[in-house]
Amino acid sequence: MLPERTDMGGYTLIENASLANRNTLRVAARAKLLAEMRDASKLPELLGFPAIGNDRLLVLGEGSNVLFTGDFDGTVLAMETRGVQVESDGDSARIAVAAGERWDDFVRWTLGQGYAGLENLILIPGTVGAAPIQNIGAYGCEVAEFIESVEAWDIRERGVVTLDHATCAFGYRDSLFKHEPGRYIVTAVRFVLPRSRPLRTDYAGINEQLARMGVDKPAPFHVAEAVVHLRTSKLPDPMVIGNAGSFFKNPIIDAAPADALKREHPGLAVWPQPDGRCKVSAAWMIEAAGFKGVREGDAGISNRHALVLVNHGKASGPELWALAQQVIAGVAAKFAVRLEPEPVVIGAG
Numbered sequence: 001m002l003p004e005r006t007d008m009g010g011y012t013l014i015e016n017a018s019l020a021n022r023n024t025l026r027v028a029a030r031a032k033l034l035a036e037m038r039d040a041s042k043l044p045e046l047l048g049f050p051a052i053g054n055d056r057l058l059v060l061g062e063g064s065n066v067l068f069t070g071d072f073d074g075t076v077l078a079m080e081t082r083g084v085q086v087e088s089d090g091d092s093a094r095i096a097v098a099a100g101e102r103w104d105d106f107v108r109w110t111l112g113q114g115y116a117g118l119e120n121l122i123l124i125p126g127t128v129g130a131a132p133i134q135n136i137g138a139y140g141c142e143v144a145e146f147i148e149s150v151e152a153w154d155i156r157e158r159g160v161v162t163l164d165h166a167t168c169a170f171g172y173r174d175s176l177f178k179h180e181p182g183r184y185i186v187t188a189v190r191f192v193l194p195r196s197r198p199l200r201t202d203y204a205g206i207n208e209q210l211a212r213m214g215v216d217k218p219a220p221f222h223v224a225e226a227v228v229h230l231r232t233s234k235l236p237d238p239m240v241i242g243n244a245g246s247f248f249k250n251p252i253i254d255a256a257p258a259d260a261l262k263r264e265h266p267g268l269a270v271w272p273q274p275d276g277r278c279k280v281s282a283a284w285m286i287e288a289a290g291f292k293g294v295r296e297g298d299a300g301i302s303n304r305h306a307l308v309l310v311n312h313g314k315a316s317g318p319e320l321w322a323l324a325q326q327v328i329a330g331v332a333a334k335f336a337v338r339l340e341p342e343p344v345v346i347g348a349g
Helices: 041-048 105-110 130-134 206-212 220-234 256-265 282-288 317-335
Strands: 003-007 009-018 030-037 057-058 066-069 072-079 084-088 092-098 147-154 159-164 184-194 242-246 270-272 278-280 297-301 308-311 344-346
Touching: 030 041, 041 147, 041 184, 066 317, 072 184, 092 130, 105 130, 105 220, 130 147, 130 184, 206 220, 220 242, 256 270, 256 278, 278 282, 282 317, 297 317, 308 317
Parallel strands: 030 072, 057 072, 066 344
Antiparallel strands: 003 009, 009 030, 084 092, 092 184, 147 159, 147 184, 242 308, 270 278, 297 308
16 A cells, blocks of 8 residues: 555656646545546556556646536546647747646747647646546637647557557547547647637637737737636636636537528527537527526536636535536527537546
């Protein structure tokens, strides 16, 4: 039996570890074993321990995309690796980033270096390693557009693999990593970022915010500042109140039912997709179904943004998940559309 806390050189093992400060919903949960990984080259050694390699494994970044509905009876792997490597040809750069780097720190670094592309994705919580798994997106932009490849440890093949953009099979809040859960541990992500590109400012009030800022010829850092204003005005701060950002995905449905919904509910936002289907606004439907600002005990839906499930204090994971299921059922009853959670729900049946 390992001691309560053991430094193995490159990683640390902690038994019966609290996860309360490792998830942004602030849910009380514990892991049988927590491995804090500082050196990705030590992964084979870590996974070589029979007690770990044969155990359930959960890779956790900042915990901004997870809801624990109970303790985790296995090993939680926290990637805490650091490092950024740049190869520049003047007009663009290939940038390899360790999985443990904070996403928002990396975005701000790219802006400071004069690179464009990630400005719409500023202030998203989480780590760089989590970004391709979820294919994070905001304000009309998805990270997949800028990912050249992903380096990962392939648990099944027991070796390091480099997965190119096509192999990652990116989709709306989706990727290969979601379809083969538990197979890959992302160790680094390689981005290609230009010095200059057309800015995306026609989404969700960015142009209006730029006008309020008095900016008529925006640069990427102006767009980033506008997005920060918009996000902080609409979304609750996880440092102030527990939340995981947008808890529900915008559903993508066939065009015919989307058109019918739009005719019946003219206020519903509908976005046509390249495949002929339509994305419809989950936030609008949740609010129209009467859930915005609802609170049951310490579990609630934010009164600032209907997509956000919040923990007002000491809500348990099961209490938060029960409220989320109420929202899913209520929207389905009113609009015949089923919502899906964005975060991974750990422990739900």
